[in-house]
Structure formats: C-alpha cells, structure tokens
Amino acid sequence: MSFAPNTAVTERHDSYAAYAASAAAFERAPSARPGAVRGEIAVELDLHHAGRRALRLRYEIQGERTLPALFVAGGISAHRHLAPSREFGEGGWWESQVGAGRSLDPSRHCLVSFDWIGADGALDVAIDPADQADAVAALLDALRIERLQAFVGYSYGAMVGLQFAARHPQRLDALVSISGTHRAHPYAAAWRALQRRAVALGALQCDEAQGLALARELAVLSYRTPEEFAERFGAAQVVDGRVRVDAEDYLDHCGNKYVARTSPTAFLRLSESIDLQQLDPAVIRVPVTVVAVSEDRLIPLGESYDLVERLRGETRLRVLRSIYGHDACLKEQSQIDTILREALADCTSAAA
Secondary structure (H helix, E strand, C coil), X not given: CCCHHHXXXXXXXXXXXXXXXXXXXXXXXXXXXXXXEEEEEEEEEEECCCEEEEEEEEEEEECCCCCCEEEEECCCCCCCCCXXXXXXXXXXXXXXXXXXCCCECCCCCEEEXXXXXXXXXXXXXXXXXXXXXXXXXXXXXXXXXXXXXXXXXXXXXXXXXXXXXXXXXXXXXXXXXXXXCCECCHHHHHHHHHHHHHHHHHHHCCCHHHHHHHHHHHHHHHHCCHHHHHHHCCCCEEECCEEECCCHHHHHHHHHHHHCCCCHHHHHHHHHHHHCCECCHHHCCCCEEXXXXXXXXXXXXXXXXXXXXXXXXXXXXXXXXXXXXXXXXXXXXXXXXXXXXXXXHHHHHHHC
C-alpha cells in the first residue's frame, strides 16, 4: 500500500541558497545540482501506537536526483549524514561504504537518508518500525521519488527496510537487510531493557547524562564480542586504590561521546522501537539479500535463517564471520563492500 494519499507535506531546504531558491530550477538544469543537499519536510503520519502526529523529517541527499535512488539507513544512533561531501565535510556514520569508487557511490546512485523520527527527542511516544517505514514513503513522496532501486538497511535500518518492503512493495526493487530481522529476539530485548533501566536510574539520581552514558556502554558490550575484548584489552590494574578494568576508558569514551549528541528521550523511544519489531516475512515478495554475522549476539544466526526460510520472494543469504559481532557492518569494509556491489549489480541487471 502507498501512504501518499494520506500524507500532508510541506517542504523546506536548508542547504545553500542556490538550491533553496527553486527545486523546479534543478529539475530543468540537473547539471547545476550540488553533490549533497539537506532539507526538512513537515508531514502528518498515523503512528501505530500514538495516533496522528505532526512530524518533521530531516533528510540528506548525495548524488544527482536523476540517478537510481537508494535509501540508506543504519542503527538507532545513525543519522542522515552518511559520509563527507563537498557541501558537508564532517564525518558520516558509514564512510567506509559511501563515496567515490565505493559500493555506495553518489556518482552512480542518488543516496537518500534521514534522521529517524524521534531522534531529536521531541517525540515522546511509542514509535513502531512500521512508522519509520511510512515516514520514508512520505519523504519519497515529497522528493518526487517514485521508486527505490534498493533499500539498504543495517541493524534497526534493516528492520525498517523489511517493514518498507512489506508496506510499500510497489516502491522498491530490492532490499539489502544487514544484521536485522523480522522480530526482536528476547535475549537482545533483555539487553535493551537493562539499558533503559540505567537511564531511569540516572533520572532518579538527577543525573540523566550518567544514566544514558551507562546505557550506551552496556549497548557497546552487546554489539561487540568477547573475542575482540580479549584481543584488545589487558588485565585490570589498581589505580588510586581501586581496581580499574582495562576496557573502562574505552567504554567511558563511548558513553560520553553518545551523551554529547543524543537525548535520553530519543534513546529510550528508539530503543523501545527495536523491541516493537514484529513482522510476518511471508508478506514480502521483493528480492532480499539477508546479511548475517555468525558472532552477532543481538541477531542470532538462527533468526536470519528463519527470516530467509519465510520470505516469499527471491532471497540470498550471506553469512560473515567477524570479531566485531553486530558492528561488523561498520568494521568489515571489504566483506560488506563485496556484498553490496553484488546486490546492487543484481538490481541493475533486473532493471535492464
């Protein structure tokens, strides 16, 4: 089904003035388009657990609008900025795969991404992954992108990609689902529940930042593997009369960095959203490449096997081994590059 008929949309671009002057001018003169554009649209969406809400979708596009479109989405801490560009030089969350000559090349694809609804902390309601999929559809409507060549999703983004494939199949040629499945595994959900309790305890102590930092540190432990920590860190030491574990400095850095850019409300609501994932894969008929990591403790390999068995369209499974566990997508550049190139080449062949 398409969300377009029920979506109220207004649009504002906040990149440089040449683009803001007129979107129509860029339709007439595509060679004048910048390498990257940021913008914001206002929409109204019917959320599954919170009714109709007015929302703002903040997006970024890299590449020409005339090129085949890919929507790219990461975990709950990911955002609209994938990689540096001429216009926006700051670091992005997926620089290893996005850029000239890389698997996601803005000279060959129009790369679309956005900030998750709820990521700004202003939406303090339950957010379903299906709501995010409908938000993607609303954004595509506003950008006048009728169809995606592929939705490339990692972690939470893979869950949303599955929802998009189920809810808006007519707008999608193929899905690449990396380290994400059709349901939240109870073990992983328990990890996240403890993280949310850490935030709540911090609030009770009037120190939300400390609670959020601790939650992030627990999350990092769930993303990585015992093998990595054994290889990376040494024995505990006594420092100023107390025992300090070698990994504590690293975890503190992860927690403090996260607190500097994330609100407790945003973390809580997006963490909850992962646990709301519940989808019947049998309704998905578009081609899907499922990428699993055998060491991933949040997405056990059996869950990916179950997903593949229940999908009804053309399906490919790729299983990686990685010391980085759930974070393999961000760390195993060569392996992920090969898989993405293969999947996107299949999309191009099918379109031809």
